[in-house]
Amino acid sequence: MNQAWGLKTMFGAMNGQVDGGADVALSLAQDTTTPRRRCRAITVAGGKGGVGKSTVAVNLGMSLAMAGRDVMLLDADMGLANVDVLLGLSPSRHIGHLLDGTCGLKDLLLPAPHGLKVIPAGSGARRLAQMGTGEHAAVIRAFDELQDPPEYLLVDTAAGVSDNVVMFAAAADDVVLVVCDEPASLTDAYALTKVLSRDFRVRRFHVVANMVRHAGEARALYDKLARVCDRFLDVALDFMGTVPYDEHLRQAIRRQSAVVDMWPASRASRGFKQLAGVVDTWGEPQRPGRDRIAFFGGRNASVTGW
Numbered sequence: 045m046n047q048a049w050g051l052k053t054m055f056g057a058m059n060g061q062v063d064g065g066a067d068v069a070l071s072l073a074q075d076t077t078t079p080r081r082r083c084r085a086i087t088v089a090g091g092k093g094g095v096g097k098s099t100v101a102v103n104l105g106m107s108l109a110m111a112g113r114d115v116m117l118l119d120a121d122m123g124l125a126n127v128d129v130l131l132g133l134s135p136s137r138h139i140g141h142l143l144d145g146t147c148g149l150k151d152l153l154l155p156a157p158h159g160l161k162v163i164p165a166g167s168g169a170r171r172l173a174q175m176g177t178g179e180h181a182a183v184i185r186a187f188d189e190l191q192d193p194p195e196y197l198l199v200d201t202a203a204g205v206s207d208n209v210v211m212f213a214a215a216a217d218d219v220v221l222v223v224c225d226e227p228a229s230l231t232d233a234y235a236l237t238k239v240l241s242r243d244f245r246v247r248r249f250h251v252v253a254n255m256v257r258h259a260g261e262a263r264a265l266y267d268k269l270a271r272v273c274d275r276f277l278d279v280a281l282d283f284m285g286t287v288p289y290d291e292h293l294r295q296a297i298r299r300q301s302a303v304v305d306m307w308p309a310s311r312a313s314r315g316f317k318q319l320a321g322v323v324d325t326w327g328e329p330q331r332p333g334r335d336r337i338a339f340f341g342g343r344n345a346s347v348t349g350w
């Protein structure tokens with residue numbers, strides 16, 4: 045990611061312009077000749093609760109789906125699932141059933157608008173909230189064995205730095221850090237970055253400034269986090285984009301819809317479309333010798349012994 049591009053995206057979103065990233069996303073919708081690509085697993089994290097991780101995961105996933113991409117969204121907020129609630133879906137099964145062996149991953153897929161496929165986490169299931177190594181491994185295997193993997197696997201994670209968060213973040217090709225203008229958001233994002241870089245050798249993070257009220261705020265947020273990470277950690281942060289604070293988004297949530305579906309021209313939706321455009325510039329993940337999802341690939345294996 046080039047920093048100048050990131051800033052252009054940020055100011056474009058704040059000014060309500062549709063530029064760069066959105067154009068990439070829109071052009072994909074018309075491009076039926078693009079060959080199918082290897083799955084890219086992208087974990088959306090942030091450390092702090094309430095910063096907009098689920099909102100970003102849902103709307104980024106749907107923006108990519110609206111642009112013609114094949115997208116799966118895994119709700120990894122195990123035990124406190126809310127992706128299905130955000131989208132008004134009624135799952136009858138969840139990851140717990142996969143772990144019980146009573147169904148396969150494909151049986152869990154819930155169709156959402158624009159072809160987005162959701163894999164729900166269970167709500168109120170303590171066992172899911174406390175998944176151990178063996179259970180993570182079972183989820184891993186299920187993804188790795190998918191015969192027809194999507195182009196993008198987005199993973200919405202819980203708050204905090206529990207195993208359920210770091211395992212999914214460490215396993216993905218990319219980690220998107222969602223932050224907002226609250227001191228605890230930055231300290232928690234830093235804590236998560238520290239754990240992932242120190243214990244799992246994750247070196248690259250993409251920062252999304254959410255609920256931003258003016259361009260300077262997004263810039264200040266990114267600068268603060270980048271400064272402290274540069275000083276104390278061996279990581280590279282890039283500015284991925286901005287999602288403005290937008291009442292349309294709250295109304296869409298109340299109606300259990302994605303704002304990009306309900307109000308595609310809203311400021312928040314334009315921000316999400318630009319993020320989708322950025323994601324689509326990342327291209328195929330570089331994993332020699334792997335054709336399927338390498339979700340929970342090499343990095344995790346070396347740490348946990350899987």
Ligand SMILES: Nc1ncnc2c1ncn2[C@@H]1O[C@H](COP(=O)(O)OP(=O)(O)OP(=O)(O)O)[C@@H](O)[C@H]1O
Nearest residue numbers: 093094095096097098099203255288289290293294
């Ligand atoms: N850009 C935005 N504009 C306005 N409101 C927003 C925006 N992003 C998120 N919100 C609001 O913030 C609340 C929290 O968002 P969300 O549930 O996505 O956060 P989260 O980080 O996933 O939380 P948790 O960690 O508790 O699961 C939502 O109710 C939503 O209404």
